[in-house]
Structure formats: structure tokens, C-alpha cells
Amino acid sequence: MTRLSTALKWGLLLWMAVVIWAAFMWVPSATGFKGESSRIVFFHVPTAWVATVAFLVSCIASVIYLFRREPRDDARAAVSAGLGLLFAVLATVTGAIFARIMWGAYWNWDPRQTSITILLLIYAAYFALRGAVADTEKRATLAAVYSILAFVTVPFLMFIVPRIYWSLHPDVITNADPDNRLDSAHLRVLLASLVGFTGLFVWLYTIGSRIETIRRRRQQEVL
């Protein structure tokens, strides 16, 4: 580890610690939300954001794989899709907790909840596909094509569908209703949390890619 990367990692620890403190202790409860439910926004929005970024990275790595046919690009696509799935699950769980406080039920098949469920199933199928094909080259090609097609659905399911249908889900950043919007202090903490979560994703993605490289190197040594 270089000095810079070590400093960045310890900086991330401190950064997120400050975000957690600010989310619960510094900002007041937002108006238009029941109790303290608005505080979960500082963790729910960044996890959903990182999931979207991770699926995008997986799509880009898949396109690069189809051009270069380098196994490391296939590994990067898989690592990123796995992280996307993990963060999408976290976004679903934090969203369900928010729904319980605001609307009295963890799950009510709101368009947002339905669309993220479909997205989770689409990316779970990506790993089912990877597990079903034994030949590494064929698997990588099929997975790359599937990852690109799967990402086409991401903007549709994450941004378009929830806005077409009436939804309970608050649009706290872009809406015009001042009673149901985050003020500047909330937005600052949300932005800081987005930066922190993105940093965490980059770190996890790097580790995952390095593990895949080691795994491939060892497999080649055995052969």
C-alpha cells in the first residue's frame, strides 16, 4: 500500500464517521417526515446511487471485454455487478425501514419497491447465468452481453417507472414542495455521504478486482 492510498483509506474512515455523526446529531429532523425517518435518507440515497454506478461500471467493463477479450475485464464486470447487487439490497432494506416508519408497513408494492425488486432479480439472474456456463470464454461473452442488456433496464427501472406511476416515495431533492424537501444542511450531509459511499465502492471494487487477478494467476500456475 502506498502512503497516499493508506491516507485515503484512513481519511474515508474519518469522513464517514463525521457523516454518521452529522446525520444523527448535527442536522435537525426534516419537515414533512414522520419522526426521525428523514435521517435514513443519508444512507438510503447513497446506497441506491452506488448500486447504479456499480451497474454502469459493470456494463462498461462488459463492453470493453467484448472488444478486447481480456479475462480481467470480465472479472471486473462480475465484481462490479456483485457490488451493485449488494448495495441495491442495502437500498431496499433501508427503504423498507423508511416505509415502515412513514407508511406503517415494510413492504407495500410501491412502484419504487416493485422496480428495485425487478432490478435485483435481473442482476441475480446475471450470477445464475455465470454459474450455469462451465466454459470460461463462453461464460464471459454471454455474461458481457447480458450485463449490457441488464443495464439498459437500470435507468428505466430506477428513474422512469417510479415517475410514471403515482408513488408514495418522496422526491426530496428535485420536488417543488417546500414542506417535503431537504434544506441546505441536509443536502450538505447527503452530498458528503454520497462522496463517502462512492469512495467505499471504489475501494471494494479495487480489492475485488485484485482478488480476481490473484485467482486467475493461481489457476494459470496450476495449469
Add this chain to the structure above:
Amino acid sequence: MSDLAGIMVVTMIIWIGLFAYVYRLDRKVGRLED
């Protein structure tokens, strides 16, 4: 301690635990690379 402070402490413990785990994993991967 208020409920909110309690939730903050629990969240902080989860974050520090996660960081420690990932940091250790990172170092272990670094050793395997050498």
C-alpha cells in the same frame, strides 16, 4: 442517552467494524500479490 444517540453509536460501531474488516482484507490481498 437518547434513542438517536444510541442509533448513531450502533451505526458508528457497524462502520468501524466494516472498515476494520475491509482494511484487513486489503492488507491480506496485498501480501498475496507480493
